[in-house]
Amino acid sequence: MAARADAGLGAGWALARSFLLRNRLLSVLSVVVGFAIWQLVASHVSHFILPAPTAVLDRFSDPSWLARLWRALISSFVQLGLGFALSLVVAVPLGVILGRSPTLMRMFEPLITALYAIPPVAFVPFLIIWFGLFLEARIALVFLMSFFDILVIVMAGARDVRKSLVDVGRSFGASHRQRLRLIVLPALLPFFFAALRVGSARAINGMITAELFFAAVNLGAIMKRATQNFDSATVLSVVLVICVLGLLAQTAINMLESRLLRWHVRV
Amino acid sequence: MQKLRNIGFSCFGIALFLLAWEDAGRTLGPALLAAPSVVAGDYLALLRQGEMLRELAFSLRQMAVGFALACLVGMPLGAVMGRSRIADAIFRPWVSMFVVTSTAALIPLLIMVLGTGLALRITIVFLSAVWYIALTTYNGARGISPQQIATARSFSANSVQIFWKVVVPALYPYLLTGARIGLVHAIRAMVMAEMFVIIGYGGLIHRSGLLIETGPLLGLLVTLMIVSLLFNWLLREVGRRLAPWYEQQRVMA
Amino acid sequence: MNSVKLEVRDVSKRYGHNGAGLSVLENFSLSVSELEFLVLLGPSGCGKSTLLRIIDGIEACDTGQIVLDGRDVTGTTGGGRGMVFQSFELFPWRTTLDNVAFGLEVAGVGRKERTERAREYIKLVGLSGFENAYPHELSGGMQQRVGIARALAIKPTILLMDEPYGALDVQTRDLLQDELLDIWDKQRKTVIFVTHSIEEALYLADRIVVMSPRPGRIDRIIDVPFERPRRDAIKSTPQFLELRRDIWQSLKRGAHV
Numbered sequence: 001m002a003a004r005a006d007a008g009l010g011a012g013w014a015l016a017r018s019f020l021l022r023n024r025l026l027s028v029l030s031v032v033v034g035f036a037i038w039q040l041v042a043s044h045v046s047h048f049i050l051p052a053p054t055a056v057l058d059r060f061s062d063p064s065w066l067a068r069l070w071r072a073l074i075s076s077f078v079q080l081g082l083g084f085a086l087s088l089v090v091a092v093p094l095g096v097i098l099g100r101s102p103t104l105m106r107m108f109e110p111l112i113t114a115l116y117a118i119p120p121v122a123f124v125p126f127l128i129i130w131f132g133l134f135l136e137a138r139i140a141l142v143f144l145m146s147f148f149d150i151l152v153i154v155m156a157g158a159r160d161v162r163k164s165l166v167d168v169g170r171s172f173g174a175s176h177r178q179r180l181r182l183i184v185l186p187a188l189l190p191f192f193f194a195a196l197r198v199g200s201a202r203a204i205n206g207m208i209t210a211e212l213f214f215a216a217v218n219l220g221a222i223m224k225r226a227t228q229n230f231d232s233a234t235v236l237s238v239v240l241v242i243c244v245l246g247l248l249a250q251t252a253i254n255m256l257e258s259r260l261l262r263w264h265v266r267v
Numbered sequence: 268m269q270k271l272r273n274i275g276f277s278c279f280g281i282a283l284f285l286l287a288w289e290d291a292g293r294t295l296g297p298a299l300l301a302a303p304s305v306v307a308g309d310y311l312a313l314l315r316q317g318e319m320l321r322e323l324a325f326s327l328r329q330m331a332v333g334f335a336l337a338c339l340v341g342m343p344l345g346a347v348m349g350r351s352r353i354a355d356a357i358f359r360p361w362v363s364m365f366v367v368t369s370t371a372a373l374i375p376l377l378i379m380v381l382g383t384g385l386a387l388r389i390t391i392v393f394l395s396a397v398w399y400i401a402l403t404t405y406n407g408a409r410g411i412s413p414q415q416i417a418t419a420r421s422f423s424a425n426s427v428q429i430f431w432k433v434v435v436p437a438l439y440p441y442l443l444t445g446a447r448i449g450l451v452h453a454i455r456a457m458v459m460a461e462m463f464v465i466i467g468y469g470g471l472i473h474r475s476g477l478l479i480e481t482g483p484l485l486g487l488l489v490t491l492m493i494v495s496l497l498f499n500w501l502l503r504e505v506g507r508r509l510a511p512w513y514e515q516q517r518v519m520a
Numbered sequence: 521m522n523s524v525k526l527e528v529r530d531v532s533k534r535y536g537h538n539g540a541g542l543s544v545l546e547n548f549s550l551s552v553s554e555l556e557f558l559v560l561l562g563p564s565g566c567g568k569s570t571l572l573r574i575i576d577g578i579e580a581c582d583t584g585q586i587v588l589d590g591r592d593v594t595g596t597t598g599g600g601r602g603m604v605f606q607s608f609e610l611f612p613w614r615t616t617l618d619n620v621a622f623g624l625e626v627a628g629v630g631r632k633e634r635t636e637r638a639r640e641y642i643k644l645v646g647l648s649g650f651e652n653a654y655p656h657e658l659s660g661g662m663q664q665r666v667g668i669a670r671a672l673a674i675k676p677t678i679l680l681m682d683e684p685y686g687a688l689d690v691q692t693r694d695l696l697q698d699e700l701l702d703i704w705d706k707q708r709k710t711v712i713f714v715t716h717s718i719e720e721a722l723y724l725a726d727r728i729v730v731m732s733p734r735p736g737r738i739d740r741i742i743d744v745p746f747e748r749p750r751r752d753a754i755k756s757t758p759q760f761l762e763l764r765r766d767i768w769q770s771l772k773r774g775a776h777v
Contacts, residue, residue, distance in 0.1 A: 107280030125476020205369035246367025
């Protein structure tokens, strides 16, 4: 009897479990509970230290602040877009060239590893000397922060294109250029998307770092001013915007990948 | 023989880089870009002065605390997420949220909450490293082949035995890769936090940026590079010792 | 049937730098007749796959020549050679249709014509309806049918097959062997087929070249006496079993050397 009840309970639990998982309900629940705990904790501490989530969300109902946020975001996008685009334009071809040439790889891989090991933010004083405190410097930092991550991924991908597939191309008489266009580049696409994912996250990181470390502008300026006024709700709302921005970028890239790379089975 | 040739090629590449840099440095002058020959001299001076190494030791000690905490939290978190679908569903949204949010954006907030002291720097290092360590461990834990578990079960191993004798050894390489990736982020975060509140090694970099000459600044970057490479190499060696049966996994963060 | 299609002359190959490593092939010579179905049989490591890749031109040999239709083609590819690979080696980003059309695309055949021709060969290997499937959506047997269609689509005069069924289960293997014989019946061409399965060799070949390893050389050459068309039933005839035992003995001897 007890065993049967137990089995019934087990089946019920299994059913509930699969339901929760399939519907991602548990994930949503987790976020909701997390925010509820935050709300609860916030009501017991000073709002200077930890504003309630409702207070943070409240900021977004203020139209004048929303307009300011929007303007700041647009300006932030300029340096983000320029820096990231520049970094893609340089790092992707360079990565393909290096990865496809064993000689160049042997020559430059240690150098790249060494330069990659330097935290990009440490270049900030140097960038100030070269580019000043404004747009150019911010673009340079976005570039620097995403460049090596993209380069390293594309390089590894280009090096590891399956030799046997390239051999098929040779067997069918494909020229060097045909092998590059028809075999190496398509084989690289998943790595390219991986580079986009990592690179975009790094670029967004660079964007906000630049706005805080050079002359404070855009989102950085909003945060800095709010910090001086002990307006932690505003600071957190900007953090939230950056978080959503990052999530949107990742989601967009993932969607684009599954759309374009239907052949690729991600593990 | 082959190895010797590889080293030759690498030296050639680095020499080429140094030569180009030297040339650019001589043309632009030390105010814009100190040439390697100048940096070398400044570097010796930095070593003799002792301030660089003192600040470095100070910073690394603090970073180690944040990094150790990140390992202590990130590794079990990743392992549990990888082995339990429920834990995965619960923690996944939070990890995804935190991993895309740059730590730099959190600095102003953290300063309001924690001030500019030790707690701030440790927290920033922790927050920068923990998610990468967790995600790498997570990938490893998910990738453990069901056959290996089934094999252990067919030898009638219980869950505790399976955990210690199958799951943990299979995770070793991922834990070490996670630690390596986490360390890269920890060092970046350390420098960033210190440059923001102007203390320790990051503070030193900030102050050197105010000098007329770029030599000392570049020297500081060289030390940072050496430290980062050294730690990376150390963890790789530890990995080779602890898990020689496993080729280093190439894990993408 | 007696004119020479392909000649392998004194081919030697060593692995490792500057020929310091293992000798894979040493002064290997072989002559293949027009429209012959030749099987290279041997244990793994006997250099049979390396030899085939040298014949195809995707691997270089240290010394020696490959002569196809009286022309020296050493170190070049194409010229009527079509290759089927051991692990299929389909392009994962191409559909069945585009995979089969690959060789034609490389050769500069226009889209319309190559699509048409690819469809024809897809039909020949029995994959109609799967034109738009990607390799990961196909079973192993189907993937290798695509591989065969890809090689046939360029209308090769000599087909090189490198353990094409090595990665398949026995049932699929038998099925594909029969299909291959059917196709070969319809489109006669010279075939060099590499395998380590004695049964496969006996079932398919006109002539079997038994190889022994380190360095790879010819152990013996066997003329297979069975009539064509062949059917599965011959695999249990006394003559087949006798030959199988006989070849097994030579392979065993070779393994001890």
